[in-house]
Amino acid sequence: MSTTNAEVNSSVEGSTQSPAAVRLENVTKEFKGIVAVDNLTLELAQGEFFALLGPSGCGKTTTLRMVGGFEQPSSGKIFLGGQDITWSPPYRRDVNTVFQSYALFPHLSVYDNVAFGLRRKGKDKVDIKRLVEEHLEILGLGGFGPRPATQLSGGQQQRVALARALVNQPRVLLLDEPMGALDAKIRKTMQVELKRIQREVGITFLYVTHDQDEAMALGDRIAVMHGGRYEDLGAPQRVYDEPATQFVAEFLGACNLLPVTSDHGQLRLPDGAAIGARPGSMVNSPELIAQVGVRPEKMLLQRDTGQSATSTDAMNVVRATITTTIYLGATSEYELTTPWGGHLHILAQNISDADRHGPGDQVIVTWERDHGFALPAAVGPQRVASTEIEEPTQ
Ligand code: ADP
Numbered sequence: 030m031s032t033t034n035a036e037v038n039s040s041v042e043g044s045t046q047s048p049a050a051v052r053l054e055n056v057t058k059e060f061k062g063i064v065a066v067d068n069l070t071l072e073l074a075q076g077e078f079f080a081l082l083g084p085s086g087c088g089k090t091t092t093l094r095m096v097g098g099f100e101q102p103s104s105g106k107i108f109l110g111g112q113d114i115t116w117s118p119p120y121r122r123d124v125n126t127v128f129q130s131y132a133l134f135p136h137l138s139v140y141d142n143v144a145f146g147l148r149r150k151g152k153d154k155v156d157i158k159r160l161v162e163e164h165l166e167i168l169g170l171g172g173f174g175p176r177p178a179t180q181l182s183g184g185q186q187q188r189v190a191l192a193r194a195l196v197n198q199p200r201v202l203l204l205d206e207p208m209g210a211l212d213a214k215i216r217k218t219m220q221v222e223l224k225r226i227q228r229e230v231g232i233t234f235l236y237v238t239h240d241q242d243e244a245m246a247l248g249d250r251i252a253v254m255h256g257g258r259y260e261d262l263g264a265p266q267r268v269y270d271e272p273a274t275q276f277v278a279e280f281l282g283a284c285n286l287l288p289v290t291s292d293h294g295q296l297r298l299p300d301g302a303a304i305g306a307r308p309g310s311m312v313n314s315p316e317l318i319a320q321v322g323v324r325p326e327k328m329l330l331q332r333d334t335g336q337s338a339t340s341t342d343a344m345n346v347v348r349a350t351i352t353t354t355i356y357l358g359a360t361s362e363y364e365l366t367t368p369w370g371g372h373l374h375i376l377a378q379n380i381s382d383a384d385r386h387g388p389g390d391q392v393i394v395t396w397e398r399d400h401g402f403a404l405p406a407a408v409g410p411q412r413v414a415s416t417e418i419e420e421p422t423q
């Protein structure tokens with residue numbers, strides 16, 4: 030996609046003088062007719078926490094394995110700190126990998142697990158002691174050195190695996206769903222910890238996950254992969270607030286998709302009402318805009334008192350009927366139907382009883398213009414609109 034590639038290039042050229050920590054150049058990987066990674070070009074800046082996010086089978090692990098040297102690309106090149114390493118064996122690359130299965134040496138102590146790589150490199154004993162103790166401290170494992178690795182909890186074993194990788198001070202750390210085996214509560218704690226650790230050590234992280242919350246919590250930038258390519262790449266907030274495609278919009282969270290037509294540059298809903306959207310990447314090609322996305326938490330509900338809804342330039346207005354209310358304590362979720370037979374999903378904070386609505390209530394839905402993002406038609410099977418799009422009445 031030309032816009033996102035331009036974004037990558039300009040951000041990297043603009044922010045770093047030194048070569049990218051990692052650069053993939055038109056990398057393709059085929060396994061017996063299956064294209065796992067499809068002409069991928071990607072740059073990671075030095076010291077960046079980069080999240081590669083996507084559903085199972087989209088090519089994340091294959092991408093990571095090619096950077097680690099465990100898999101060779103079918104075509105394309107891979108650079109590490111400006112050096113072409115496409116054909117270097119894993120042990121010649123200045124990278125370390127942390128897997129979901131911690132792969133610790135069960136018969137060794139925590140200290141010996143962490144010291145393993147340094148001993149193999151023939152490091153001085155005093156340096157090894159200093160480095161191992163420093164990294165056990167960073168990972169919150171001070172005092173755990175003599176313990177057998179297998180006597181630790183899952184979360185602690187994951188920390189040992191991280192210490193063992195970081196102690197080698199690699200140029201890049203590759204992490205493949207490293208928290209996949211941890212339960213939800215420990216995951217949250219580890220996310221906060223991992224972000225702190227990455228800042229502290231300053232090493233470039235390439236982090237693979239299928240969990241959008243994890244990618245947004247951790248990544249300085251996120252690439253959202255789909256079918257061996259990425260469909261969007263940017264800072265978490267930008268990718269969430271202004272996703273490039275419907276796939277990205279829906280993968281990152283719940284999303285209302287309003288069908289629109291472009292009438293001399295003015296976007297209109299099926300009932301003819303004019304709506305706006307934030308000026309984004311599609312501003313120069315309004316004829317390609319087929320839908321406007323709005324996140325459920327960005328839509329506001331108010332009782333329809335029958336008076337004409339006043340719209341300011343900044344607001345979009347839709348009259349709708351509540352069909353379902355789900356009370357969730359802190360929030361309520363509403364399902365609504367629109368005059369053109371469409372459905373809306375709204376998430377509202379429960380602040381006072383007066384704000385709550387029940388099935389059958391007529392309501393007015395509003396949202397700020399900048400909370401709507403323009404999208405092209407979905408690629409793939411065409412979604413059939415529930416009603417015909419009528420000519421605007423005004
Ligand atoms: P992810 O990590 O995003 O789940 P993978 O990179 O593991 O995805 O896989 C991408 C695609 O490549 C999948 O269709 C997978 O079945 C296929 N694939 C991965 N490794 C191999 C392999 N060694 N042989 C054949 N197909 C593979």
Ligand code: MG
Nearest residue numbers: 086089090091
């Ligand atoms: Mg994988």
